[in-house]
Structure formats: structure tokens, C-alpha cells
Amino acid sequence: MRLKLVPDHTEWKFFKYWRATFGLSLIAIVLSIVAFFTMGLNFGIDFRGGTTIRTESVQPVDIGAYRGAIAELGLGDVTITEVFDPTYGPDRNVAMVRIQAQDGQESVSPQMILAVEQALQAVDPSITFPSVESVGPKVSGELVRTAILAVVLANAAVLFYIWLRFEWQFAVGAVAALVHDVILTIGIFSVLQIRFDLAIIAALLTIVGYSLNDTVIIFDRVRENLIKFKKRPLQELLDLSINDTMSRTVMTSGTTLMALIALYVLGGDVIRGFVFAMIWGVIVGTYSTIFVASVVLLRLGVKRDWSKGEGEKTGGGTQFKTEP
Secondary structure: OOOOOOOOOOOOOOOOOHHHHHHHHHHHHHHHHHHHHHHOOEEOHHHHOEEEEEEEEOOOOOHHHHHHHHHOOOOOOEEEEEEOOHHHOOOOEEEEEEEEOOOOOOOOOHHHHHHHHHHHHHHOOOOEEEEEEEEOHHHHHHHHHHHHHHHHHHHHHHHHHHHHHOOHHHHHHHHHHHHHHHHHHHHHHHHHOOEEOHHHHHHHHHHHHHHHHHHHHHHHHHHHHHHHOOOOOHHHHHHHHHHHOHHHHHHHHHHHHHHHHHHHHHOOOOOHHHHHHHHHHHHHHHHHHHHHHHHHHHHHOOOOOOOOOOEEEEOOEEEEOOOO
């Protein structure tokens, strides 16, 4: 017996309350922007510069003791996070010590790193330091600019691609959905203060690709239905197109979320921020395809004659012959 998550024939009216859903998206965008400018992002070492020291110990991690030992060194704000990583086994307690670059220095000096390690070993003699990573402020500034440029260029490429494949109204709708997804992702990271590093930029670019794929699937069906139903109102035609692809949307998003949730729970701290961004991106990407991209297309209107035939030149341009 075949599993059916969505009935074969659905007639859900997605645009019955499009003003409410589109208004909700606008409010969410505004709140995300406000959160970004008021709360800011919790930038990781990649963007702020500094040093990350990974520790391992046979004894349980005592964050208070670690912090007290390091506080005596006068390094300012130091972040210590216990890492619950099932891949390390129950007898290996892991923590991440993040130290921001000190004023006037490109990164934390080797002498200071050694002092931190000695201070922690005084608290726990069994502690070891399997990895130490440093990023200077100059490099981190370049990474910020490169990351912003990557996201902007990705959206510009999407605009150009959709414009060529469909019509400019489709392109505007697709880019509006992508901007919506990126802003809301940045907003949730600002509110929850989840560490924002290069892995999250990779997640943003992946979200752009995922959302675009979902949007193109629906827009392809819209174009097919524009040829079949030349007289049907555009709102009804968009509802029909989304219902036609609903089974594929639910299956794709559902299976993707199952894999991502498993990674979030079992994948460990190293990839948890990336996976959270992907989970959020799948949810808002699916939402924006229906309630942002399609609504923009509805409001802008679209060419209703997509039939192929020999063009007839008239004073207003080229008109295509259509079947009655």
C-alpha cells in the first residue's frame, strides 16, 4: 500500500487570506531587521577575530572553574561552552574556549594561549588541547565582506536566471522570497544569539538554492497551466498550480527535515548552528514559495498567452496565435 501524505486531488485555497499571510511576512521582516540592529549577531571567531581552544578531559567539564582560572589572565570576555558530542564517547568531556582578539593584536599570542592552557591544567590536570584555531581581525573583516558579497551575488544570479527562463514578474517574486528567507534567518539568529560564523553563510547559500528549487517547480506548473487555462483567473490558477505540486513539496520538505532533525540531535555542537539554519531555511523557504513568491506574482500579473506559434507583427510588437 502506497503512503499518501497528501490526497491525490486537493483544492486548498492558499490565496483566500493572502493579505494576512503577506502582511505577516512583512511584519516578520521588519522585526528581523529591528532585532539585527538592536541585538546584533553573535559573530563567531571567523568574523570577530580571536582564538578557539578545544579541550578534552576525563573529568566532567566545570565551566565555572574554567572561567575563574581564565579570568585571572585579564582577557576580557571569554566564552566557554561545553560540547555534547556523542561521537566522542561518554568518557571524553569536551569544551570550546573562545577568546576574542585583544586590542592592538592581530590574534591571541602564543604566549597567551600557553598561559590559558596552563591555567586550565591547574584546574584539571587531565585536560588536553587537541586543536587551537586563530583568526586575525583583518582576515575576519575580509570574510564579512566576502560573505555579504556571496549572498548578494547569489540573489542577483537567481534574478537573472528566472528572468531568462520565465518573465520578469516571476523573477521579482522569486527574489522577494529569497530576500524574505535570508532576512528571517538572520533575524532568528539575532533573537536567539546563536553563533554566526562561516558555516551559517554556507547554510544561507544552501537555503537560497533550496528555496529557488521549490519556487521553480511551482512556477513551471504555473506556466503549464497558463497554457491550459487561458481564461481562468490568475488567483485560481495559482491555487491550482500549488495544489498540483503539493505532494512533491510535502515529500521533499518532510524528508529533508527528517534528516536535518537527526543531524541536529546527533550531529554534535560543531555543526549544530549550520543544521539549525538549514531547518529554519526549509520551513521559511517552503512558506515563502507559496505565500511570498506566488503572492508577488499575483499582484504583478503575468503574461497569459504562453502558447507557441508563429508571431504576427503588429504595431504593438509581436503577438502569438492561440487556439480558441
